[in-house]
Structure formats: structure tokens, C-alpha cells
Amino acid sequence: MFTGLVEEVGAVLRIFPAGDVTEMEIRAPGISAGLCKGASVAVMGACLTVTALGRDSFTVEMMEETVRKTKLGRLKTNSPVNLERAMRLGGRLDGHLVTGHIDGICFLAEMGGQGKTRLATFTAERELTRMIVPKGSVALDGVSLTVIDSDPVRGLFSVGLIPETLRRTTLGTLAVKDPVNLETDLIAKYVRRFVLPAENDSRGGSTRGEITWETLRENGWI
Incomplete structure (x- = not known):
């Protein structure tokens, strides 16, 4: 979970395929010292996992879904990227609750x-x-x-x-x-x-009806 407050603007060092994932190394002298393998980092708002650390850089892996559904697949060497480490539970929330799951x-x-x-x-x-x-x-x-x-x-x-x-x-x-x-x-x-009606399920039927005054009465809400 993140707050949406950018800690540092890093720079992409390289992007390369690694089997069924894409790896990206990012130069970030401001936050890399505070990272460890397995840590979560928001890169341009997308939550990614740190897989390797350099002296002033870190590497993350991206699934095909991430590359396809976000702008990360359009990044190139030297592209600037907004970076934020995961928030600490119990700390101040100066932004808002950000999951790092791009819609x-x-x-x-x-x-x-x-x-x-x-x-x-x-x-x-x-x-x-x-x-x-x-x-x-x-x-x-x-x-x-x-x-x-x-x-x-x-x-x-x-x-x-x-x-x-x-x-x-x-x-x-x-x-x-x-x-x-x-x-x-x-x-x-x-x-x-x-609140809204559910989309039809795979069998062609509705998984849940629309909320109306009648359904509220039937379920004892009014």
C-alpha cells in the first residue's frame, strides 16, 4: 500500500526480457539504500517487487499484464519514473490510500x-x-x-x-x-x-440483482 507521495524521480537504466517476465533496472540513489529484495515499490504508480539491488539502483520484474495494461511497457532507457516505497503501517497518511494496481x-x-x-x-x-x-x-x-x-x-x-x-x-x-x-x-x-447490477456470469445469468427499494425491504433494510 502507498500514499501517492513521490519520494524520488528515478531514471530507467535498462529494460530487458527475462523468460516470461520483463526486467527493469532503475537508478534511484535516494531510496535504493532503504530497499531490500522482496520489497514493494510503486513505479509510476504500479506496485512492483524488487528482485535485485545495485549500489544506487534496483531491479524489478513485470508480468505481461503489467507491460500491456500500464505505460511501463512504453518506457525507454533514461525515462524518468516516479518512485515511492511502501507505506509503514501506523505512519501518517499524507496522500490517500493507493494500492499500486493500475486501472x-x-x-x-x-x-x-x-x-x-x-x-x-x-x-x-x-x-x-x-x-x-x-x-x-x-x-x-x-x-x-x-x-x-x-x-x-x-x-x-x-x-x-x-x-x-x-x-x-x-x-x-x-x-x-x-x-x-x-x-x-x-x-x-x-x-x-x-450498488450496481453485476455483470452476467459465464452461464448467461446475473450473479446478483440490482439494488432497489423492493430488495431493500425484502432483506429488512427498510
Whole structure:
């Protein structure tokens, strides 16, 4: 589990296939000394496991699903990456609960704003934007941000970027149409799963009915 507060912007040293996984070595002098084999690290928001350590670097493995479903498969040598070590249970939670499980990729549609702050608008699949609400939280490339506005019908949402975020993360270098790893709010996923009708199961039947006033009465809730 992570908080969405980036500790360091590292750099990809190399990416190479290793059997049925892809390995990536990352230069990170700021956090590598505090890592060990088996530790979890959020790389651009994706939770990965450390498999080897260098003097100021570490190596992680990526399954095919990770390479395909996130922007990590698009990284190259020298690509900058946001990094965060796993949070300590009992510590302060300055961002929000981030699992490191990427829901999909969104794309920068517009970067506006006045002065030192920026208003960034992103486009994403409507299935994802349905779980994004104003004043809620999202993690973009591993950065915890507060949603300013959301339009699920058009597949759009916007966040504000303060100067500190622009300086200390990769979000400050984004250009229009750039891909960004998106993790929606953890609580919203479960609420939507329990409230909305379940998708049909493999046999063609519904695994659970829609919650209505009638079903609430039948089960003694009202």
C-alpha cells in the first residue's frame, strides 16, 4: 500500500526480457539504500517487487499484464519514473490510500491555468471516469491528486497541480496526448461493485440483482 507521495524521480537504466517476465533496472540513489529484495515499490504508480539491488539502483520484474495494461511497457532507457516505497503501517497518511494496481491509462487532453498552478484535464474510458468524483482522489503516475471536476459522459476529469507537484514529479513535463497511469479511488470501486447490477456470469445469468427499494425491504433494510 502507498500514499501517492513521490519520494524520488528515478531514471530507467535498462529494460530487458527475462523468460516470461520483463526486467527493469532503475537508478534511484535516494531510496535504493532503504530497499531490500522482496520489497514493494510503486513505479509510476504500479506496485512492483524488487528482485535485485545495485549500489544506487534496483531491479524489478513485470508480468505481461503489467507491460500491456500500464505505460511501463512504453518506457525507454533514461525515462524518468516516479518512485515511492511502501507505506509503514501506523505512519501518517499524507496522500490517500493507493494500492499500486493500475486501472487503466488516461491521456492528457489539456494543460491550462494561470500563474504557477496548472489545471490538467485528462480523457479516459467512461468505465474509469464513472469511478471519479469531484473532491475525490486519483493517483496519476503514482501521484495522489484531488479531483476538481469530472464528466463521466464525456470521459473527462481534471486535477489541479501545484508548483511542488510540478517540480518534484514527472507530471510537470507532460505534453498533450501523453499517456498516464490511472488508479481510481479504492472505495469507489467497491461501492460501485456493490450498488450496481453485476455483470452476467459465464452461464448467461446475473450473479446478483440490482439494488432497489423492493430488495431493500425484502432483506429488512427498510
